[in-house]
Amino acid sequence: MLFRRALWAKGVRYRVDSKSLPGRPDLSIKKYKLAIFIDGEFWHGYNWDERKKTLKSNREFWIPKIERNMQRDREVNAQLEDLDFTVFRFWETEIKTNLKTCINDVMVYIDIGGINGA
Structure with a gap:
């Protein structure tokens, strides 16, 4: 919600969980062909090589589950990139x-993508 509110305050309008796009991005801006995901560290394998070693319980379930999530993220990225x-x-x-930095990254992309010229 922090990210969404900050982006909205900058005047950027978006869709939430767009079912028409692969992976249902958390936010999408079709005008700029932009898909934004906000990934949870556990579910999407942040620092996975280190974290995998620290899993203590139910490793037989969690390791394949999280690795499949990571693979799916790569597949979704490729599908979206194929759609430009x-x-x-x-x-x-x-x-x-680092909310400001994240918002700034998106704003820089949008500015370069033509918001000022559109």
Whole structure:
């Protein structure tokens, strides 16, 4: 919600969980062919090589589950790129600790993508 509110305050309008796009991006801006995902660190394998070693319980379930999520993320990125979309993926922690930087990354892309010239 922090990210959505900040983007909205900048005047950027978006769709939430667009069912018409692969992977149902958390936010999408079709005008700029932009898909934004905000990924949870556990579910999407942040720092996976280190974190995988620390999993203590139910490893037989969690390791394949998270690795499949990571593979699916790569597949979704490729599908969106085939549709000429640019994909931004932010970690939840990034949004919480560096919201301004994340918003700025999107705003720079939009500005270059033609918001000022459109």
